[in-house]
Amino acid sequence: xxxxxxxxIQTLEGVLRKYGYSAASARILAQNCxxxxxxxSESHGLFRVKDYISTIKSGYVNGDPSPKVEDxxxxxxxxxxxxxxxxxxxxxxxxxxxxxxxxxxxxxLAIRNSHHLGALYLDVEDFADRGFVALAFVNSIAVVAPPxxxxxxxxxxxxxxxxxxxxxxxxxxxxASSTVSHGDLQVAAREGRLLPDGTGVDKTGNPTGSPHxxxxxxxxxxxGGHKGASIALxxxxxxxxxVGADFSYEVTSAETPGARTARTGETIIVIDPRxxxxxxxxxxxxxxxxxxxxxxxxxxxxxxxxxxxARKESGRYIDIDEEKWRDLIALGAE
Amino acid sequence: xxxxxxxxIQTLEGVLRKYGYSAASARILAQNCxxxxxxxSESHGLFRVKDYISTIKSGYVNGDPSPKVEDxxxxxxxxxxxxxxxxxxxxxxxxxxxxxxxxxxxxxLAIRNSHHLGALYLDVEDFADRGFVALAFVNSIAVVAPPxxxxxxxxxxxxxxxxxxxxxxxxxxxxASSTVSHGDLQVAAREGRLLPDGTGVDKTGNPTGSPHxxxxxxxxxxxGGHKGASIALxxxxxxxxxVGADFSYEVTSAETPGARTARTGETIIVIDPRxxxxxxxxxxxxxxxxxxxxxxxxxxxxxxxxxxxARKESGRYIDIDEEKWRDLIALGAE
Numbered sequence: 114x115x116x117x118x119x120x121x122i123q124t125l126e127g128v129l130r131k132y133g134y135s136a137a138s139a140r141i142l143a144q145n146c147x148x149x150x151x152x153x154s155e156s157h158g159l160f161r162v163k164d165y166i167s168t169i170k171s172g173y174v175n176g177d178p179s180p181k182v183e184d185x186x187x188x189x190x191x192x193x194x195x196x197x198x199x200x201x202x203x204x205x206x207x208x209x210x211x212x213x214x215x216x217x218x219x220x221x222l223a224i225r226n227s228h229h230l231g232a233l234y235l236d237v238e239d240f241a242d243r244g245f246v247a248l249a250f251v252n253s254i255a256v257v258a259p260p261x262x263x264x265x266x267x268x269x270x271x272x273x274x275x276x277x278x279x280x281x282x283x284x285x286x287x288x289a290s291s292t293v294s295h296g297d298l299q300v301a302a303r304e305g306r307l308l309p310d311g312t313g314v315d316k317t318g319n320p321t322g323s324p325h326x327x328x329x330x331x332x333x334x335x336x337g338g339h340k341g342a343s344i345a346l347x348x349x350x351x352x353x354x355x356v357g358a359d360f361s362y363e364v365t366s367a368e369t370p371g372a373r374t375a376r377t378g379e380t381i382i383v384i385d386p387r388x389x390x391x392x393x394x395x396x397x398x399x400x401x402x403x404x405x406x407x408x409x410x411x412x413x414x415x416x417x418x419x420x421x422x423a424r425k426e427s428g429r430y431i432d433i434d435e436e437k438w439r440d441l442i443a444l445g446a447e
Numbered sequence: 448x449x450x451x452x453x454x455x456i457q458t459l460e461g462v463l464r465k466y467g468y469s470a471a472s473a474r475i476l477a478q479n480c481x482x483x484x485x486x487x488s489e490s491h492g493l494f495r496v497k498d499y500i501s502t503i504k505s506g507y508v509n510g511d512p513s514p515k516v517e518d519x520x521x522x523x524x525x526x527x528x529x530x531x532x533x534x535x536x537x538x539x540x541x542x543x544x545x546x547x548x549x550x551x552x553x554x555x556l557a558i559r560n561s562h563h564l565g566a567l568y569l570d571v572e573d574f575a576d577r578g579f580v581a582l583a584f585v586n587s588i589a590v591v592a593p594p595x596x597x598x599x600x601x602x603x604x605x606x607x608x609x610x611x612x613x614x615x616x617x618x619x620x621x622x623a624s625s626t627v628s629h630g631d632l633q634v635a636a637r638e639g640r641l642l643p644d645g646t647g648v649d650k651t652g653n654p655t656g657s658p659h660x661x662x663x664x665x666x667x668x669x670x671g672g673h674k675g676a677s678i679a680l681x682x683x684x685x686x687x688x689x690v691g692a693d694f695s696y697e698v699t700s701a702e703t704p705g706a707r708t709a710r711t712g713e714t715i716i717v718i719d720p721r722x723x724x725x726x727x728x729x730x731x732x733x734x735x736x737x738x739x740x741x742x743x744x745x746x747x748x749x750x751x752x753x754x755x756x757a758r759k760e761s762g763r764y765i766d767i768d769e770e771k772w773r774d775l776i777a778l779g780a781e
Contacts (some may be wrong), residue, residue, distance in 0.1 A: 336671040
């Protein structure tokens, strides 16, 4: 079924407020969750509402944080998210980071003491809408084993990247450094689907494609073997090592029943491409050139295309599974 | 056989000068090439000398460049490498970038009109030796097909990353965004070795592990499927799109007989971790924590270990295949 975007956001906001999120947190998280749902990013859409509720009920997350934004250097913003969601911290620091990137050519936003259940591309897309190139990294909870290992050390550690395009919305990608995201793993487990062999390892360290074996004592594997593992490692360093946050394997959420998030860090790098190109055309036009070359070589879809199409088709409406929508309404009425 | 490091560098320098490189270029490239050889990075060591010679003989590269360093913004340095090797441009800009990173917390070095035959990790390791976290990206020549494609669009586009460690040399990785580097592909072809199936595609677009099929009308594949392809795409954007350099598929070196390099771009991001951590311990100590957790999970070797060991074992000497050493001496005497 389809529901007006505004109604979905309002409903989500109401549910989140009801379970203890402040007005500001509920507004930002509801917008984030609804946008992921609209874009077809199922595993970061309404699917996550139960986790937002469970994690705040557990007391593990602060639903009314006051992020502490520190202007550390002309290109460096550091935020203590006050144990709230990273998106609240980003919202508090975004304008400052934007100005710094414009003046300095590059700026970094380093967040610690934060949580993340949303789609990471939403944290960079907005910067690309304003003409910047942006990269974001977030670490999470130890569910990814290093090559040859049998227990989780890394989080699924996504990397998101966004760059403006001349002829449409930014080119954006957002990918876990594991074979699949933890959200997709949970969806597969719920639907009883087998994943490709080697998606993870079972509790004895043997490669497997069974979501249940991976979730019960096993671990996911990095994508692309040791190279994906290097990306995961880099993300741990950039998120946790750099900002004084916890590494994924240090996260203690398991000690709090009901906690569904990880208290870690997030880092965003924002680059002003107007400082880079010494000649026309603009970076947006150059990206169109590259997309054209990929199409000529046989790649018909570039990152972000599916999302852009889903967005265009949905307009101001959001496609929602009828049962999920009823569940949401019920949560608000309980 | 083993030769003293100093002798290897001097010999390389003599050969490079003889074939037309300026004293400054020959010194920097000889040092770079000898260091890669010493570190056990065979494919960027003496193996490359013939390419350095061929490419300058072809007239495609400027052996005596005057890099133009532009201080564009407090955190942004732009360099026109004057059609010389990127390492010469980095050498000209390094102190400025270092100061900018220290003052601003982050800085970017965007190089265009440059060539690269060396090991990319050498471009970041030095920053980590000085206490910084650094990332480098370089694009090259279109030898990597996008997923589903049969012709090359991307370069092998390596990403290098370096971060200080408290108890030893920096943790460093350097990995092509293709299944294997072009250097390793050439080595395999020369030795008649088959690579794993799917290392690349043949000229009809079918997956293959034959270096000859890949080199003759085929293309390499990105590592890890579409996720590795996204990394390759990001690197094209950061190296070429950002700095006004050519994308890998735009490189015209094939029109110049004997040219062995690509005139593209390179981008380095340098972060000062002393701005990031608001609490002890230092990032170097945190990296030791992470390395310890990886060891506990069964990963006995972290990126850079092999290199560090090779370096320690070789001391002030470099291991060289006897035939390669004789070839080098002969090149200098010709």
